[in-house]
Amino acid sequence: MHRLLIALLAALDAVLAAAGGIAVVLAPLTLLWVFGLGDPDWSALWPASAAVWHLGHLVPLTVTLPDTYLAATGIDPTFASFTLSLAPLAFAAFTGLFAARSGARAAEAGAALTGWLSGSLVFAGLATLVALSSTAALVASETWVAILLPSLIFVVPSFVGAVVGSWRVGDDGPIDALRARLDRLPHAWSEVPALVVRGVALTTLGLVAVGAVVVVAGLIARSTQVIGLYQASNADGTGATVIALGQLVYLPTLVLWALAFVAGPGFALGTDTAVTPAATQVGALPGIPVLGAVPDSTSSWLLLLVLLPVGVGALTGWILRSRMPLTSGHDPLAPRLVLGIAVAVLTGGVGALAAVFSSGAIGPGRLAETGPQPGPLALALGLETLLGLLILLLSPRFGAEPADHRAEATRDIPELSFAARSHLPFDRDEHMTGPTPTASVPGRGIASEVWPSTYRDPDAVAPEPSAKPASVPADATGGPASTSDSAPTDDDVRARIRAAWAASGDDTQPRR
Structure with a gap:
């Protein structure tokens, strides 16, 4: 283009x-x-x-x-x-x-x-x-x-x-x-940079998916409070539509808040407030309906949500482990360890950026501080994904066959599944002249016996020599046709040329 x-x-x-x-x-x-x-x-x-x-x-x-x-x-x-x-x-x-x-x-x-x-x-x-x-x-x-x-x-x-x-x-x-x-780079390290980028992409997508699932679950579990805040706003149809659109454009921000809640550090909804799986401490909140999904109290069971980022790291480690090459049947430890640490560190950096983007002020006074803190969120996501990554990356690879064994198993397999054809030597004389045909039928082309043997199918059976014709037809030049199935000699060729000159009436003798 x-x-x-x-x-x-x-x-x-x-x-x-x-x-x-x-x-x-x-x-x-x-x-x-x-x-x-x-x-x-x-x-x-x-x-x-x-x-x-x-x-x-x-x-x-x-x-x-x-x-x-x-x-x-x-x-x-x-x-x-x-x-x-x-x-x-x-x-x-x-x-x-x-x-x-x-x-x-x-x-x-x-x-x-x-x-x-x-x-x-x-x-x-x-x-x-x-x-x-x-x-x-x-x-x-x-x-x-x-x-x-x-x-x-x-x-x-x-x-x-x-x-x-x-x-x-x-x-x-x-x-x-x-x-x-x-x-x-060495074979064990050549794929590590590309796998690091792939791993960060996988952990980022997985963590965003976890945050989205938690938002949906919170809205369903506390739908009564959300509907109550809608009714308390006393908005007509137009106002309710505007409120819904405003909450919709903030949906990615809410997903990042939910991710911070799952990871453990949680987020703030004002100065000196915190919404975490371990405890919730909030004061008076704005009458925004979607904030009704924020839990008033927490349970010890919510601490199990921290297993979701660990699971994302484990799934990423399993995918990366399957793509790491073996070196002469040996699976070195250092590339796997470096891969896990690099992906975890970069995932923590992505968490810090997510906290920066999803925090800010939504009003005056105590509402000037909302959202997660970058440092705690980065540390939590990095450690949780590192744990899941190392579980899969450092475990032995089951069902994988070393490269040496595969080479030995395929060493005795023939390259071709059919017998090779025998090579016939090239006959220059036969290629130039070709065998004398036994019969010539006008309009049928050249008989198959005329072609040199090197052009025939090597696996084909040689045809039986045809019987000698009863009568010898006259040659096109007026001379007798050769009665032998072998190639014409030099004397036969010279005789045919002299006969052709004589029939034309030219007195000039042909050049030898």
């Missing part, structure tokens, strides 16, 4: 990634304006949509409440200005996945660098345009932060996707050079 076309497609991916996230917010607000619900102001729709999009890309917002609102609601004036930084990670997840797919597609098309640069520059330009055109008095953010963080959320996954795609299909450049360098 042409590089210009790849660049254009990557730019289109960047446009769709930015427009899709903003449209999720702008479309419902536009419907509210069209139907005149709540008397919305059209000039405020774009700044509000851009502010939500920025918050979804980890940009902190400074909210300033007007004096008229404070007077009408009776809110303490000290809470008139606060920071909102707990991100609805659905926006960041959408942008990151779209960027990773764009980078991988450009790499598979043979122009990873071109596609990555094109998409990154276009998305950065769009982020700059959104940041400069969405200034508002009530909701503000730092301009450079509003440009940098959304751009990084696209640039980094796009780069990762480009590297993965280049590793898969090759790039005739640095990725292939790195692969060649890794192939030169």
Whole structure:
């Protein structure tokens, strides 16, 4: 594919990634304006949509409440200005996945660098345009932060996707050079770097799946409390829809909170609060229906949830163990130990990033601290997955046959399952002249006896010599045909040539 076309497609991916996230917010607000619900102001729709999009890309917002609102609601004036930084990670997840797919597609098309640069520059330009055109008095953010963080959320996954795609299909450049360098490592260590990356991907997907299952289980177990908070909000159909959409974009954030709960450190819902399997200590919570899934008290049985990350590590270790090569029937310990430690350390790093992304402020006062802590979550996930990894990686491999035994078992197997044909020597004279045919039938082509024996099937039985014809037919040149089945001699050839010259009436003697 042409590089210009790849660049254009990557730019289109960047446009769709930015427009899709903003449209999720702008479309419902536009419907509210069209139907005149709540008397919305059209000039405020774009700044509000851009502010939500920025918050979804980890940009902190400074909210300033007007004096008229404070007077009408009776809110303490000290809470008139606060920071909102707990991100609805659905926006960041959408942008990151779209960027990773764009980078991988450009790499598979043979122009990873071109596609990555094109998409990154276009998305950065769009982020700059959104940041400069969405200034508002009530909701503000730092301009450079509003440009940098959304751009990084696209640039980094796009780069990762480009590297993965280049590793898969090759790039005739640095990725292939790195692969060649890794192939030169000892046989037991050559697969370790690729297995580390595969292991981190497996543990990350497994832990996210565990968090999602726990969220669903909590919503089902405490559905009565969730429905009660919906009813207490006294929202009409439109308000209930807006609340549901707001909770939906925070669903990835809730999954990471559930993962922190399963791992043990838990998460906070305000200053000096904690929600863990061992104990729950929370005060007054906002009337958000999904927070009804937070347990009021805990049980000692919830401590068994820590076995889920251990199980994820064990499953990952089993998959990696089956892909590790044997070296002359020997299974060295050092590569397996290094593999398990590396995957566990990187998984802990992923847990720390998840804690950073899923923590922040959701309001003034004590609500300024919510979410898990990076350090405890990283340590817990690293140790739990390490335990599961080492159980499977360091255990003996059952049912695996060493390479030496397989070589000995296949040593006596013949390469061919049929008998080889005998080779006939090449007869140059017979190839040039061929045997004299015993009969010639016009229109039937050359008889099979004319072909040299080297062109025949080696397994075919040689035909019986045909009987000598009763009468000798005249030759086409007027001379008698040869009565012998053998090849004509030189004298016969010369005689036929003289006869042909004589029949033509030319007095010139043929050249010998």
